[in-house]
Amino acid sequence: MAKTSLVVGFVALTVACSGGHESRATPPAARVTTSAAAPAGALGTAARAASLAPDSGSAQWIIPAKNYASTRYSGLGQITAANVSRLGLAWTFSTGVSRGHEAAPLVVGSTMYVVTPFPNILYALDLSKPGAPLKWEYQPNPSTASQGVACCDVVNRGAVYYDGxxxxxxxxxxxxxxxxxxxxxxxxxxxxDINRGESVTMAPLVVKGKVLVGNSGGEFGIRGWLTALDAGTGKLAWRAYTTGPDTDVLIGPRFKPFYPLDQGKDLGVSSWPGDAWQYGGGGVWGWISYDPELNLIYYGTSNPGPWNPDVRPGDNKWTAGVFARDPDTGEAVWAYQWNPHDVYDHDGINELLLLDLPINGATRKVLVAPERNGYVYVLDRATGEVLSADPFGYITTSRGVDLKSGRPIMVPEKAPRTGQVVREICPAAPGVKDWQPSSWSPRTGLLYIPHQNLCQDEEGTEANYIAGTPYVAAIVKMYAGPGGYRGEMTAWDPVARKIVWNVHERFPVWSGTVVTEGDVVFYGTMDGWFKALDARSGKELWRFKTGSGIIGQPVTYLGPDGKQYVAVLAGVGGWAGAVVAGGLDTRDSSAALGFVNAMKDLPAATTKGGTLYVFALP
Amino acid sequence: MSSPSRSGCRRRRELLAAVLLAAALSACQREDRRFRTWPPAASAIPAVRQSELQPGPTTRDLTVRNEYGDNAWAVSEGKRLYNQFNCSGCHFQGGGGIGPPLMDSQWIYGSQPENIFATIVEGRPNGMPSFRGKLGNDQVWKLVAYVRSMSGLLAKDVASGRNDDMQVRSQEQSTEKARPVQSAVPPASQRP
Structure with missing residues (x-):
């Protein structure tokens, strides 16, 4: 079956290559039949991804998450655990930009598209020619001043392909x-508007002709939103705010949150003091998934602002949580806060994998979320009920999640406060896991989670909201968690709810992951090693040293020559790598929101500079 | 009759007096505190240059003297303003983050008081906001003094010797002077 899909994919690609551009320009989403999802079922596992659309076959990679279910699983099987050790460099491409490269390259037909961090250049590379020469570049010329409202390096997490x-x-x-x-x-x-502290760093997602875009700026006192634009014209279709009255949050008669603590009128106002909801954060800078069957999109919201929680008593809805919405109208169907009244900058924006898993003898339509607060959540994605929440890292800030009320059980003495230093807050502000996306294989049933092991000391300070400037009011100093290593690659079984294997890394694993039909997991390290692990055992099978640390999202595709390639952007930076990308001074432990203290040895381990690396078997 | 114990007592008193005098004298040398210190007029700003390269004969420039750079109270006020106006949100306690470090030797737009004044008031193209109309000149000059203290450019008796919050760096007072160099590398990513 797998072989068949490969052949189908290859035929589709050949057809696409021989046809005009228009035929290549229409492979998306809806046109992929459900047979694309068959390999998983055919292998006899009950677990499967919810929807592989807009997968467009294994040959291409047209959205960063690979498919609407956000599995980042590739059905390509030429590169396997048995032969990956022979993987070699095929070609490279310099982006000419030296800040953190977090994007996933896209492959559509025989063209690869690469988006850089600010100044957000888009390059098109011709895969049909030797060395993949540049076809064209597009410069959007963003305002240079916008660099001043990017909290954590001037990153961009990628583009999407839709309808040409x-x-x-x-x-x-x-x-x-x-x-x-x-x-x-x-x-x-x-x-x-950058003068309100808003920037955008996320990769959009197109669902039913609507481009879904959210804002960044949880450290700048923004008011978070998700916006839908018409994919044909760019015109605004709807906007749903994270905070404020129900009419702004698009909460109406269809809104049925599972837990009583989320039920009530205008909670986006009443769970804040005064007008604090107007600059209370809740940005939407992470990942969006879509279930075509339920016709629901899912996305998380960022931390409330400022970090110092003393000035915003209340649950601060709907920050640090997750929304299920109707993509046609934007209406909220359910919502749940991972962290009501978040006190740690534990944004809820991580990737949400839509899987159908066997739980207690029945197949459940679930949403799997490895969250910043240190728990892997499994939610019923139709209702928002939390089925399980289990720790996958070291936690001192909470004792678990009360599945009855939906509330995390917090440790009060670890809560930061004004004018007092609280130590050994674990996980630190970036959490056990930040934005860097996991992947999931239907063959192993495992979630491959790239993450970190960090703790911090924190003191709350005086908060002053000045539009367009940071609104954090905390001094933070991060350091390695127990064990001394700062990064981890964890294979997690979401059904058995336990770690299957785990690899330690010196630095936070700030890159995404991809897992393939060849049972290989790819990821990169901040000191510049691109690695292949055995998806079943975690054994390292291959590694390659790139020119700069890797924080990008690897992808794999079928070239016009019928060969499987693996591509990743190197170029250290992001919040974790700001010390190198921004040339920061390590004598200040609080630099870059305290992350510098944990990364003092990174400048000795890597230098900056963006380069795309593409690998193939000989 | 003088007993040995009484003469010993007098010697101790003399010693104490000497110690007190020495302490008082050294305190006098600590800082020449002027209670009427005026900041330079903001009109000195047209003297600012971004480049040392001048076409034709080199002209002598007006230099600006920021009296606040010699005044511990003004520097401490600058430190308070630095945190209150969220300078610390981008530059943190000198190590940088969103904006470049301020405790090192690298100065992209110049290290002289007038340069720093211009940077704060006018803003800079790679993300530094313009605070024109948001801060009074007096506040800006205090900030200028404090910013220079972060890399040890002020006299040790003027720079801050204590911190009210969590210790994250050496005190400005004990920070070794970083001789300013004009940095060739702007903080922004560079275009190809």
């Missing part, structure tokens, strides 16, 4: 659509 266009966001809060064939701008829409 490459669509992505620029740091100065514009969404652009570019003709995938010519590189000419089709439309451009300003979605946010």
């Amino acid at each position: 266009k490459i669509i992505y966001n620029t740091l100065d809060a514009n969404t652009v659509a570019v003709d995938a064939r010519t590189g000419k701008q089709v439309w451009r829409t300003r979605v946010g």
Whole structure:
């Protein structure tokens, strides 16, 4: 079956290559039949991904998460655990940009698309020619001032392909659509305002002709939102705020949250003091998933602002939580807060994997979320009920999640407060896991989670809201958690709810992961090693040293020559790598929101600079 | 009759007096505190240059003297303003983050008081906001003094010797002077 899909994929690609661009330009989502999902079922595991659309076959990689279920699983099986040790460099491409490269390259037909961090250049590379020469580049010229409202390096997490266009966001809060064939701008829409502290770093997702975009700026006192733009014109379809009255949050008669603590009128106002909801954070800078069957999109919201919790008593809804919405209207169907009244900058924006898992003898439609607060959540994605929440890292801040009320059981003495230093807060602000996306294989049933092992000391300080400037009010100093290692790659069984294997890394694993039909997991390290592990045992099978640390998202695709390739952007930076990308001074432990203290040895381990690396078997 | 114990007592008193005098004298040398210190007029700003390269003969520039750079109270006020106006949100306690470090030797837009004044008031193209109209000149000059103290550019008796919050760096007072160099590398990513 797997072989069949590979052949089908290859035929599709050949057809696409021989046809005009238009035929290549229409492979997306809805047109992929459910047979694409068959390999998982055929292998006899009850677990499967909810929807592989818009997978467009294994040959291509047209959205960063690979498919709507966000599994980042590739059905390509040429590179296997048995032969990956022979993997070698095929070609490279310098992006000319030296900040943190977090994006996933896209492959559509015989073209690869790469988005850089600010200034957000889009490159198109011709995969049909030797060495993949540049076809064109597009420069959106974002406002240079926008760099001043990017909390954690000027990153961009990638573009999406939809209906002949490459669509992505620029740091100065514009969404652009570019003709995938010519590189000419089709439309451009300003979605946010840097003078209110808003920027956009996330990769959009297109669902039913709507481009879904959210803002960044939880450290700048923004008011978070998710916006839908018409994919054809860029015109605003709807906007759903994270905070404020129900009419702004698009909470109406269809809203049925599972837990009583989330039920009530205008909780987005009443769970805040005064007008604090107007600058209370709750940005939408992470990942969005979509279940076509339930017609629901799922996404998380960022931390409330400021970090110092003393100035915002209450649950601070709907920050640090998750929403299920109707993509057509934006209406909320359910919501749940991972961290009501978050006190640790534990954003809830991580990837949400939509899986159908056998739980207690029945197949449940679930949403799996490895969260910053240190728990892997399994939620019923139709209702928002938490089925399980289990720790996957070292935690001193909470004792678990009360499944009856839905509330985490917090440890009060570990809560930061004004004018007092609280020590050994574990996990630190970036959590046990930050934005870096996991992958999931239907073959092993395992979730491959890239993450970190960090703790911190924190003191709350005076908070002053000045629009367009940071609104954090905390002094933080991070350091390695127990064991001394700062990064981990964990294989997690979401059904058995336990770690299957685990690899320690010196630095936080800030790159994404991809897992393939060849049972190989790829990820990169901040000191520049691109690694392949055995998906079943975690044994390292291969490694390659890149020019700069890796925080990008690896992808794999089938080249026009029928060979499987693996691609990843190197280029250290991001919050974890700001010490190198921003040339920061390690004598200040609080630099970069305290992350520098944990990364003092990174400048000796890597230098900055963005380069795309592409690998293949000989 | 003088007993040995009484003469010993007098010697101790003399010693104490000498110690007190020495302490008082050294305190006098600590800082020449002027209670009427005026900041430079903001009109000195047209003297600011971004480049040392001048076409034709080199002209002598007006230099600006920031009296606050010699005044411990003004520097401590600058430190308070630095945190209150969220400078610390980007530059942290000098190590940088969103903005560049301020405790090192690298100065992208110049280290002289007038340069720093211009940077705060005018803003800079790679993300530094313009605080024009948001801060009074007096506040800016206090900030300028404090910013220079972060890399040890002020006299030790003027720079802050204590911190009210969690210790995250050496005190400004004990920070070794970092001789300013004009940095060639802007903080922003560079275009190809």
